[in-house]
Amino acid sequence: MTSIAIDAMGGDFGEKPIIEGVIQALKEREFKAILVGDPQKLKTLIPQELNSYIEYEEAFDVFAMEENSTDALKRKDSTIYKAIELVRNQKAKAVVSAGHSGATMSLATLRLGRLANIARPAIATLMPNIHSRTLVLDVGANVDCKSEHLFQFAIMGEAYAKEILNITKPKIALLSNGEEECKGNELTKEAHQLLKQLPNFVGNAEGRDIFNGTIDVLVCDGFNGNILLKTGEGVASVITKLLKQEIQKSFLAKLGYLLAKPAFQELKTHIDYEEYGGAPLLGVKECVIISHGKSGPKAIKNAIFQALNFAQSNINQTIEKELANYEID
């Protein structure tokens, strides 16, 4: 049975939504959950019939969101440190944490180590497009990148799309300010030349292209990835709010909204990040899934499924093998 280490107390809302997510996940798939936190608190939340799928790892220190991730290495009794150590010591095959993402990243990189030929691990996330989803990386681990880092992100994203998302021939694009090869800033123009070596590279993509369903993997630096992600969230939220405001102004519109509500709910499900689980940190040895601090049970459940799929795949070997084919430095 695959064991997953779960930072049970690191999220914004404490242990409850996380444990609820673990319980939901256990109803659908078989795995062992190693809950890292205060066993006293956690045990009361677990139904008796699940006891055989649960282990506890004691940790009473929680790394707070406002703390500086450079302190993470010293906090050996924190839930996130101990969760990572379970993977390091091969007691678990993967970590899921909704805690401090900077701390998780630096502990994963320093305690688990990077894959061969990976200079910078990257956070990959799924964004909704008109048909399904696009994997975007990096979305925040590296704000200043060199072109060879973007090349490594492309290799990692391609491997994830193949092994975890089951896309046989994933289309890879580079985020830029225009589709033409000559468009871009210094970084992306250089990266474009490296990426051209990849058979699945389809060229530059603009901010709007990533939603039309023609791209499976979008490569960018962590600064731009963050802008892309947050802008997407912001626009989706403002459109919904504006529409609600307008609908509130008339009785007929309110009635109309009620009739069309299932359509709105379908849309909401499609663009709901909780459906996608968490964001894998690619480029470290082993599997680390970073969940949103505000994750509810559904997000945690899906993050655990991601972790299981990752742990049962060969993605890290694929990344190392692929990278060995290219001489980039």
Add this chain to the structure above:
Amino acid sequence: MTSIAIDAMGGDFGEKPIIEGVIQALKEREFKAILVGDPQKLKTLIPQELNSYIEYEEAFDVFAMEENSTDALKRKDSTIYKAIELVRNQKAKAVVSAGHSGATMSLATLRLGRLANIARPAIATLMPNIHSRTLVLDVGANVDCKSEHLFQFAIMGEAYAKEILNITKPKIALLSNGEEECKGNELTKEAHQLLKQLPNFVGNAEGRDIFNGTIDVLVCDGFNGNILLKTGEGVASVITKLLKQEIQKSFLAKLGYLLAKPAFQELKTHIDYEEYGGAPLLGVKECVIISHGKSGPKAIKNAIFQALNFAQSNINQTIEKELANYEID
């Protein structure tokens, strides 16, 4: 009467939507339109009663969208070149062009010249937020920037917000990957330190903050500005498409949509770029308004109003005066 030079043939759809926009504008405000293009073609589109508000400047060459803007200086008979020359020779107070934006930018910079202490002119555009609009600059003129360029963009954006948008104390923010001062890439961290000198600087803003109505002027490099703008367009368009798809699936939802339609139309108006006119190129002497290549009559009308407001303001003097207060290099 203020004269506005209008590149009558540079847009994607030829002269018709542009002339229609000029006619609509003349119905609401008094100005002289100098139409640059083929007078034979243009005259047939103008109603007789408007003849006293129209002049023609002969130009038969149109700079095509796929051409390289480095050739713009040699194309002395192109509509855009001649339109800019009308301003240079003080026959017009402003230019409006829906033609090749790169050519317009380089001709404006080279033929009209930059304002004192401005290293790089920037394209500014209005993006909708929950309450009104946010001015974003640069959105494409400069893909690789230094921190002092971003500082100059802030000064220009502030002046535009005060003089044209009538915001007494515009809140200025810097686009970054986190609100905290320590967040950002090398460029934005350096720029943050310069921007702190400005009394109206409110700090970093994330991609999602710019839609909640708390920021009047958002400063970024042209690469990120482009990503922001195009992502916004992409998300708005995909949400609308997904919702329509879902609504089509059920009779009740279709009925509901019909009842709520006025609310959808209000939303559409709020986020319609044609309502905002064009994008001013800030930092050049005189006034240059760059319109979308696909501009319809409404966008052209609003771009002309922008040009009139700009030409009747003191914005360029304000920018030079403000910049003289700071020693940045």
